[in-house]
Amino acid sequence: MMQLALKYNLPFTSITVAYQGITTDIPHVLIDTGSGRTILAADIVACLGIVPSEKDMPYAVRGVGGTEIVFARRVDYVKIGEYRLSDFEIEIGGMDYGFEINGIIGTDFLINSGAIINLRESYIEFENYGGAT
Protein backbone atom coordinates (compact mmCIF):
# COMPACT_ATOMS: atom_id res chain seq x y z
CA MET A 1 0.00 0.00 0.00
CA MET A 2 1.22 3.50 -0.79
CA GLN A 3 -0.15 6.84 0.32
CA LEU A 4 -1.46 9.28 -2.26
CA ALA A 5 -1.04 13.01 -1.79
CA LEU A 6 -3.66 15.23 -3.40
CA LYS A 7 -2.12 18.22 -5.14
CA TYR A 8 -4.06 20.41 -7.53
CA ASN A 9 -6.79 17.89 -6.59
CA LEU A 10 -4.85 15.16 -8.41
CA PRO A 11 -3.46 11.98 -6.79
CA PHE A 12 0.35 11.99 -6.61
CA THR A 13 2.68 9.39 -5.14
CA SER A 14 6.38 8.45 -5.02
CA ILE A 15 7.95 5.68 -7.03
CA THR A 16 11.32 3.94 -7.32
CA VAL A 17 12.89 3.25 -10.70
CA ALA A 18 15.88 0.97 -11.37
CA TYR A 19 17.95 1.06 -14.53
CA GLN A 20 21.10 -0.97 -15.13
CA GLY A 21 21.41 -1.65 -11.43
CA ILE A 22 21.03 1.96 -10.27
CA THR A 23 17.89 3.02 -8.42
CA THR A 24 16.36 6.39 -7.70
CA ASP A 25 13.29 7.54 -5.78
CA ILE A 26 11.02 9.89 -7.68
CA PRO A 27 8.46 12.03 -5.83
CA HIS A 28 5.51 13.93 -7.35
CA VAL A 29 4.37 11.24 -9.78
CA LEU A 30 0.75 11.37 -10.89
CA ILE A 31 -1.51 8.32 -10.88
CA ASP A 32 -3.46 8.78 -14.11
CA THR A 33 -6.11 6.36 -15.38
CA GLY A 34 -6.46 8.70 -18.38
CA SER A 35 -2.98 7.90 -19.69
CA GLY A 36 -2.28 4.62 -21.45
CA ARG A 37 1.47 4.81 -20.96
CA THR A 38 3.80 5.62 -18.11
CA ILE A 39 6.03 8.63 -18.71
CA LEU A 40 8.84 10.09 -16.61
CA ALA A 41 10.56 13.47 -16.78
CA ALA A 42 13.88 13.54 -18.66
CA ASP A 43 15.59 15.72 -16.04
CA ILE A 44 14.76 13.20 -13.31
CA VAL A 45 15.82 9.97 -15.05
CA ALA A 46 19.03 11.55 -16.38
CA CYS A 47 20.62 10.62 -13.03
CA LEU A 48 20.08 6.95 -13.97
CA GLY A 49 21.90 7.52 -17.24
CA ILE A 50 18.68 7.41 -19.23
CA VAL A 51 19.27 9.78 -22.15
CA PRO A 52 18.32 9.44 -25.82
CA SER A 53 20.57 6.96 -27.62
CA GLU A 54 21.42 6.88 -31.29
CA LYS A 55 19.09 3.94 -31.81
CA ASP A 56 16.04 5.65 -30.29
CA MET A 57 13.30 6.57 -32.71
CA PRO A 58 11.23 9.26 -31.02
CA TYR A 59 7.47 9.00 -30.49
CA ALA A 60 4.95 11.78 -30.84
CA VAL A 61 2.39 12.03 -28.05
CA ARG A 62 -0.56 14.17 -29.06
CA GLY A 63 -2.99 15.67 -26.58
CA VAL A 64 -5.03 18.73 -25.71
CA GLY A 65 -1.94 20.74 -24.83
CA GLY A 66 -0.29 19.98 -28.16
CA THR A 67 2.28 17.39 -29.17
CA GLU A 68 5.33 16.28 -27.25
CA ILE A 69 8.21 14.20 -28.62
CA VAL A 70 9.38 11.45 -26.27
CA PHE A 71 11.56 8.34 -26.38
CA ALA A 72 11.06 4.96 -24.77
CA ARG A 73 13.31 2.87 -22.55
CA ARG A 74 12.97 -0.51 -20.87
CA VAL A 75 13.95 -0.20 -17.20
CA ASP A 76 14.83 -2.92 -14.65
CA TYR A 77 11.72 -2.14 -12.67
CA VAL A 78 9.24 0.49 -11.54
CA LYS A 79 8.16 0.16 -7.93
CA ILE A 80 5.32 1.75 -5.99
CA GLY A 81 5.32 0.96 -2.28
CA GLU A 82 6.19 -2.75 -2.12
CA TYR A 83 4.86 -3.53 -5.58
CA ARG A 84 7.41 -3.91 -8.32
CA LEU A 85 6.89 -4.38 -12.07
CA SER A 86 10.05 -5.68 -13.73
CA ASP A 87 11.37 -5.20 -17.26
CA PHE A 88 8.93 -2.36 -17.83
CA GLU A 89 8.99 0.09 -20.73
CA ILE A 90 8.56 3.76 -19.91
CA GLU A 91 8.45 6.86 -22.04
CA ILE A 92 10.73 9.80 -21.27
CA GLY A 93 9.68 13.34 -22.10
CA GLY A 94 10.46 16.91 -21.15
CA MET A 95 7.17 17.19 -19.21
CA ASP A 96 7.51 20.98 -19.22
CA TYR A 97 3.91 21.50 -18.15
CA GLY A 98 4.42 24.45 -15.82
CA PHE A 99 3.71 22.69 -12.53
CA GLU A 100 5.57 20.24 -10.35
CA ILE A 101 5.23 16.79 -11.91
CA ASN A 102 8.03 14.25 -12.38
CA GLY A 103 6.06 11.51 -14.05
CA ILE A 104 2.75 9.86 -14.82
CA ILE A 105 1.85 6.29 -13.95
CA GLY A 106 -0.48 5.17 -16.72
CA THR A 107 -2.81 2.23 -17.15
CA ASP A 108 0.03 0.08 -18.54
CA PHE A 109 1.35 -0.08 -14.98
CA LEU A 110 -1.99 0.18 -13.17
CA ILE A 111 -3.71 -2.68 -15.04
CA ASN A 112 -0.65 -4.94 -15.00
CA SER A 113 -0.28 -4.48 -11.27
CA GLY A 114 -3.98 -4.84 -10.47
CA ALA A 115 -3.95 -1.45 -8.76
CA ILE A 116 -6.79 -0.40 -6.50
CA ILE A 117 -6.95 3.35 -6.08
CA ASN A 118 -8.73 4.45 -2.92
CA LEU A 119 -9.51 8.16 -3.18
CA ARG A 120 -11.61 8.18 -0.02
CA GLU A 121 -8.63 7.29 2.12
CA SER A 122 -5.93 8.40 -0.33
CA TYR A 123 -3.91 5.28 -0.94
CA ILE A 124 -3.11 2.86 -3.75
CA GLU A 125 -2.71 -0.88 -3.27
CA PHE A 126 -2.07 -3.81 -5.57
CA GLU A 127 -4.26 -6.85 -6.05
CA ASN A 128 -1.39 -8.83 -7.60
CA TYR A 129 0.80 -7.94 -4.65
CA GLY A 130 3.81 -10.24 -4.80
CA GLY A 131 2.44 -11.90 -7.92
CA ALA A 132 4.76 -10.22 -10.36
CA THR A 133 8.45 -9.82 -9.77
Next chain:
Amino acid sequence: MQWSEIRKSYPNQWLVIEAMKSHITPDNCRKPDDIAVIQTCSDGASAMKTYRRFHQQFPLREFYFIHTGHEELNIRERQWIGVRIQ
Protein backbone atom coordinates in the same frame (compact mmCIF):
# COMPACT_ATOMS: atom_id res chain seq x y z
CA MET B 1 15.25 18.81 -47.54
CA GLN B 2 14.47 15.12 -47.46
CA TRP B 3 15.79 12.88 -44.71
CA SER B 4 18.08 11.01 -47.13
CA GLU B 5 19.75 14.30 -48.11
CA ILE B 6 20.11 15.35 -44.47
CA ARG B 7 21.76 12.02 -43.67
CA LYS B 8 24.31 12.64 -46.39
CA SER B 9 25.06 16.19 -45.23
CA TYR B 10 25.12 15.30 -41.50
CA PRO B 11 26.41 11.72 -41.15
CA ASN B 12 26.51 10.21 -37.66
CA GLN B 13 25.14 13.36 -36.05
CA TRP B 14 22.56 14.29 -33.44
CA LEU B 15 20.16 16.89 -34.78
CA VAL B 16 17.15 18.93 -33.87
CA ILE B 17 15.06 19.08 -37.01
CA GLU B 18 11.80 20.71 -37.94
CA ALA B 19 9.27 19.11 -40.25
CA MET B 20 8.10 21.92 -42.52
CA LYS B 21 5.66 19.53 -44.13
CA SER B 22 4.64 16.05 -43.03
CA HIS B 23 1.91 13.49 -43.44
CA ILE B 24 0.52 10.73 -41.25
CA THR B 25 0.40 7.16 -42.55
CA PRO B 26 -2.67 4.95 -42.00
CA ASP B 27 -0.82 3.14 -39.19
CA ASN B 28 -0.31 6.42 -37.31
CA CYS B 29 3.29 7.12 -38.23
CA ARG B 30 4.44 10.64 -38.92
CA LYS B 31 6.45 11.01 -42.10
CA PRO B 32 8.19 14.37 -42.49
CA ASP B 33 8.32 15.25 -46.21
CA ASP B 34 10.27 18.49 -46.01
CA ILE B 35 12.76 18.92 -43.20
CA ALA B 36 14.88 21.81 -41.95
CA VAL B 37 17.92 21.26 -39.74
CA ILE B 38 17.55 23.52 -36.72
CA GLN B 39 20.69 22.65 -34.80
CA THR B 40 23.47 20.07 -34.64
CA CYS B 41 24.06 18.65 -31.16
CA SER B 42 26.94 16.85 -29.47
CA ASP B 43 24.87 14.04 -27.91
CA GLY B 44 21.35 12.77 -27.31
CA ALA B 45 20.86 14.57 -24.01
CA SER B 46 21.73 17.95 -25.47
CA ALA B 47 19.59 17.25 -28.54
CA MET B 48 16.60 16.57 -26.30
CA LYS B 49 17.32 19.71 -24.23
CA THR B 50 17.53 21.78 -27.39
CA TYR B 51 14.30 20.23 -28.66
CA ARG B 52 12.54 21.13 -25.39
CA ARG B 53 13.67 24.75 -25.65
CA PHE B 54 12.37 25.11 -29.19
CA HIS B 55 9.18 23.20 -28.42
CA GLN B 56 8.39 25.47 -25.46
CA GLN B 57 9.07 28.57 -27.49
CA PHE B 58 7.17 27.46 -30.59
CA PRO B 59 4.69 24.82 -29.38
CA LEU B 60 2.81 24.59 -32.68
CA ARG B 61 5.86 23.78 -34.79
CA GLU B 62 6.95 20.20 -35.42
CA PHE B 63 10.42 19.69 -33.96
CA TYR B 64 12.21 16.38 -33.37
CA PHE B 65 15.45 15.25 -31.78
CA ILE B 66 16.97 12.47 -33.87
CA HIS B 67 20.25 10.82 -34.81
CA THR B 68 21.10 10.53 -38.51
CA GLY B 69 22.00 6.86 -38.07
CA HIS B 70 18.33 6.09 -38.73
CA GLU B 71 17.74 5.25 -42.37
CA GLU B 72 14.11 6.26 -42.19
CA LEU B 73 11.94 8.42 -40.00
CA ASN B 74 9.08 6.41 -38.53
CA ILE B 75 7.66 8.51 -35.76
CA ARG B 76 4.74 6.74 -34.18
CA GLU B 77 2.01 8.96 -32.87
CA ARG B 78 -0.39 8.18 -30.05
CA GLN B 79 -3.26 10.07 -28.57
CA TRP B 80 -3.30 11.28 -25.02
CA ILE B 81 -5.83 13.63 -23.48
CA GLY B 82 -3.42 15.11 -20.96
CA VAL B 83 -3.36 16.35 -17.41
CA ARG B 84 -5.49 19.34 -16.51
CA ILE B 85 -4.92 20.90 -13.12
CA GLN B 86 -7.65 22.71 -11.26
